[in-house]
Amino acid sequence: MKTLGSAIIGCGSISGVHLKAVADLENAELKAVVDLDESKAKRVAEQYGCDYYTDYNEVLKRDDIQIVHICTGHHQHAPVTVDALNAGKHVLTEKPMAETKAAAQSMLKAAGQNPGVQLGVIFQNRYNASSQRIKQAVDSGEFGKLLGLKGIVTWHRNSSYYETDWKGNWATEGGGVLINQSIHTLDLLHWFGGQVASLKGTFSNDSLEDVIEVEDTVHVFLQFASGAKGIFYATNAYVKNSPVELELCFEQGALVQRGDTLYLEQDGKLTVLVEPQVNLSGGKSYWGSSHELQIRDFYEHVLEGKPFWIDGPEGYKTFGLVMDVYESSRTGKTITYSGAEAAARS
Ligand SMILES: NC(=O)c1ccc[n+]([C@@H]2O[C@H](COP(=O)([O-])OP(=O)(O)OC[C@H]3O[C@@H](n4cnc5c(N)ncnc54)[C@H](O)[C@@H]3O)[C@@H](O)[C@H]2O)c1
CATH class of the missing domain: 3.40.50.720 (NAD(P)-binding Rossmann-like Domain)
Structure with a gap:
């Protein structure tokens, strides 16, 4: 071999x-x-x-x-x-x-x-069993049209976390809770929801004003080209690292994810669709458990000479949204995508 x-x-x-x-x-x-x-x-x-x-x-x-x-x-x-x-x-x-x-x-x-x-x-959370199941539901239309998406990240980072030479500064980290901790959740919303037609973002530094110059809290409203609406909230100002919450609302029910457990909510009843996975990677639980799956997949693509799917342009899509959330917050304006720019994000 x-x-x-x-x-x-x-x-x-x-x-x-x-x-x-x-x-x-x-x-x-x-x-x-x-x-x-x-x-x-x-x-x-x-x-x-x-x-x-x-x-x-x-x-x-x-x-x-x-x-x-x-x-x-x-x-x-x-x-x-x-x-x-x-x-x-x-x-x-x-x-x-x-x-x-x-x-x-x-x-x-x-x-x-x-x-x-x-x-x-690296966007390892796309490899989580729950993420794969949600993507399958969106693509197959098994619960009807996707109407709305919600992502909530409430985590805790105190001043000691920022005692490095690069975290907490615009010049080196490029932002705070959005570009670093919650980019994974925004990436999942984008991966599930498809092409973004417009976004409006707002960020603030609520709890670490004397410690970092970047944001510790952000919220975003996303209008998808499909007509679906997305809301996103992330903060590092909470008291613990709560499980990430995702919700996708379809015509015939909702998929609700809390941490690694995925539920189907239909007719007022919650049914477990995906149980939590074993953490293969040996990392912190809030990093997710799928680094090893993505790394293995990358090596297999390289060995077989096949293009890897989360390549530069794919990685840039969510990164570009992050940068646009910052711009939107600074200008107070909605950012609208059209033509080639929208196509590049699809
Ligand atoms: N995917 C995830 O869930 C996840 C989780 C945590 C961190 N990360 C990412 O991993 C990256 C590193 O984060 P971290 O928390 O490990 O940071 P860290 O500060 O703990 O480690 C970075 C290391 O890189 C070294 N370094 C910096 N510049 C270098 C250079 N030019 N050559 C060689 N070494 C250099 C530093 O000395 C330091 O030891 C970041 O991009 C972060 O966003 C991803």
Whole structure:
């Protein structure tokens, strides 16, 4: 069986999930890890029996490494991705694509200029069994037309969470609760609801004014091209990480998701459709449990030479919405999509 050589760039919180997934893959071999902090890289390298570096360019020079995972802060995604694609490496980057539209567009450009390698973007919650079941219901029309979608994220992040060199700042994180924690839920609403015709967003910093410059709370109204309406609310100002809530209202019932459990609500009765999954990834429960599924899928696509479905343009769709929510909030105006822009989001 052909094996792909891997490297993980960034050895912080999320890297453990990628390291475990690569270790579990029969068609991957971890060759190296990289972190600007040598002690972190060394510790991980010793645990996984691989090489380590503090400069990612060392990894890009190696012929035995074909895939790099980007697990750095948001502002480092674009420069590392562009260099890695130009060096002929496949790239799987953590969400969000980047911290600004220009940075994300530089990634799309590099991907376009290097058609022999693939760019994948992590949105692992699309692989959750509940998400797959909802998507199937939307696409098949089994409960009639989709009328409305709701996504609610009420989590807790205190000041110590922001004690890093990149979180809490517009320049490096690119935003707060929307671009970082709740982008997954907005992505699911978008994936289920399809093309967005317009949105209006409002953000604020309700609980961490003296700590961060980005928002800790956001709400969005989405008008989908299908006619469905979406409402979205997310905050880091709550007292705990509550299970994410999703609701999709159809002509003949509603799908209600709380955490990993999916219910069908029909005629006043709730029936369980999908039970919670085992957390395969070994990460925090609120990250979801499907990183390993997405990473495995990406490797299979690369090995088979087939285009991966959550590629640069697909990853950019929800990222672009996030950036537009910020713009809408700053200007107080609804953003309307038309023509090519709407088509790119479909
Ligand atoms: N998909 C999810 O559910 C999920 C969950 C958590 C975090 N994330 C994402 O993972 C990424 C990393 O988040 P984190 O919480 O692990 O951050 P972190 O700050 O804990 O770790 C980032 C690491 O990257 C290193 N680094 C930064 N620039 C580098 C460079 N140029 N070369 C090598 N190393 C570099 C830093 O030294 C640090 O150790 C972010 O994009 C975040 O949004 C995704």
